[in-house]
Amino acid sequence: MATGKSPENKTSPENKSPKKLSIVEVSKRYGDVAALDSTDLDMAEGEFLTLLGPSGSGKTTLLSIVAGLTSPTTGEVWIDGRCSTRLPPFKREIGMVFQNYALFPHLTVFENIAFPLHMRRLPAVEVEREVRRVLDVIKLPQVADRFPRELSGGQQQRIALARCIVYSPSIVLMDEPLGALDKNLRDHMQMEIKRLHTEIGITVLYVTHDQEEALAMSDRICLMNNARIEQVGTPDDLYFRPRSIFAASFLGESNILDGVVQAMGEKAVISDQAGATFEARPDARFKTKERLCWMVRPESLRVTRDAGPPGNTLRGRLQDVVFAGGVTKIHVRTDQGGMLVAKQLTTANGVPHQGEEVFVSWSGEDTVLLPAAAP
Known part of the structure; x- marks a missing residue:
């Protein structure tokens, strides 16, 4: 009698070293339309990886599949060495930060950050300690009793990030989180997110269409176009060593x-x-x-006005x-x-x-x- 493990209980993919995240031959189709062609991608623990590309390139579809909000047509998603393809979002230990912040307007900042801890039934003392800790990390301890409407856009974004990291998720997913901010505030928040990534050591999968944002923040960039990966590499690689006309034109x-x-x-x-x-x-x-x-x-x-040396x-x-x-x-x-x-x-x-x-x-x-x- 067969004794194979269910997909949710499988350990790491055969012949692959354990990674924080492994995407194996994942695709998504809607009828005859390919939203994502067969895709393979790995992430290391503590890495900041950005999915970069124009609208319709497949980056948000890929993020949604990793989050468990969309089921792939083919392929597998592995998180911390476990096949998570069929796991619902709440069992993946993934945190998400959205462009619209998704804060509860009727709750205070403290209550917003505490919400995922209450859902996990943590003791009140531990909730208090963890919320105060992340408020210190994001340098906003003074706003604990305020409501979201009383905060600036940048402060709301930092609270959304605090609510995401307070329960120490395995991976933090960010979908265009800075898109609603003006340029000066966006530049400041880029530095803030990068600081938190460095200090806390979180693993971040980040989606943006903004080339400068991707170059400034990422350890690696996954450039996407027409539902497939165009090139993966460090910001330096993609900028100075593009592998295609699209990569050369899209980045700078x-x-x-x-x-x-x-x-x-x-x-x-x-x-x-x-x-x-x-x-x-x-x-x-x-x-x-x-x-x-x-x-x-x-x-x-x-x-120059002069020809200079041969070359x-x-x-x-x-x-x-x-x-x-x-x-x-x-x-x-x-x-x-x-x-x-x-x-x-x-x-x-x-x-x-x-x-x-x-x-x-x-x-x-x-x-x-x-x-x-x-x-």
């Missing part, structure tokens, strides 16, 4: 041009449509004579200068007909004038090769 500004591989070795040599050649960072994905795209970030470009250089004419405070954007139309945008720190010396001949140069190490766009 980029100059992307067509080219052909002329040589691939310790250094890559590529040519543009006019036949000019440039050095680039080598990439084993590409072969000689293969068509591709190449990318360089605006801040990696240097615009990656294009001549052109300055089309426009956009002053943006501490940074100036310089638009150059190259002799080959392409447009390059450079960013450089604004100085009192200024930049060349509109219509003036200039040279744009950059390092081969800053030149990233990307698969050509689909025809």
Whole structure:
């Protein structure tokens, strides 16, 4: 007679080391529409992982599946080495923070934070101790007796976070938690959430469409597009070493041009449509004579009146200068007909004038090769 364990009692996936969270071949379909293609993703304990992407990319669907609010069409969700795919949300020991805070308006701050502890039937003395502790952690002990309507948006968000972490959940899920805040307050709350993550050591799965937010807060970023994972890596990896045109375009500004591989070795040599050649960072994905795209970030470009030493250089004419405070954007139309945008720190010396001949140069190490766009 078979004695197999039920999915809820299974231990870690075969041939996989235990992780805080493992998503194994998870997908979600609504009829013929794929909200999430087959997806695999692991999280380590104490990690801050951000699901980043545009609307409809699948990030909120994936978060909802991890939370137990949506059932996957295929695949498994593992939390702390236990298969949790069929567990209801309240048995997953997961905390959630929403954009709208979801605070109870008729309860005080203390009562809001205490609510999940009362649901777990903790003794009153322990409830008092834990609520006071997290109020100290979020640096708002003075608002315990106030109601949510008496708090600022930033304070309400911190109370929502306190209510989430007071019972020490295994994973904290955050769905666009800062979307309703103005820029200054959002920047402050980014620092506050990162501080709490570092001090408490919580594991955070965070959803946002804001690239700057993801770059500033994350240990790793999972970039999503068209219901699938586009690239996973550190913020530095995704920004400086994107693996696709979408990744290069979605995270920050980029100059992307067509080219052909002329040589691939310790250094890559590529040519543009006019036949000019440039050095680039080598990439084993590409072969000689293969068509591709190449990318360089605006801040990696240097615009000068003189050609300078041999290297990656294009001549052109300055089309426009956009002053943006501490940074100036310089638009150059190259002799080959392409447009390059450079960013450089604004100085009192200024930049060349509109219509003036200039040279744009950059390092081969800053030149990233990307698969050509689909025809």
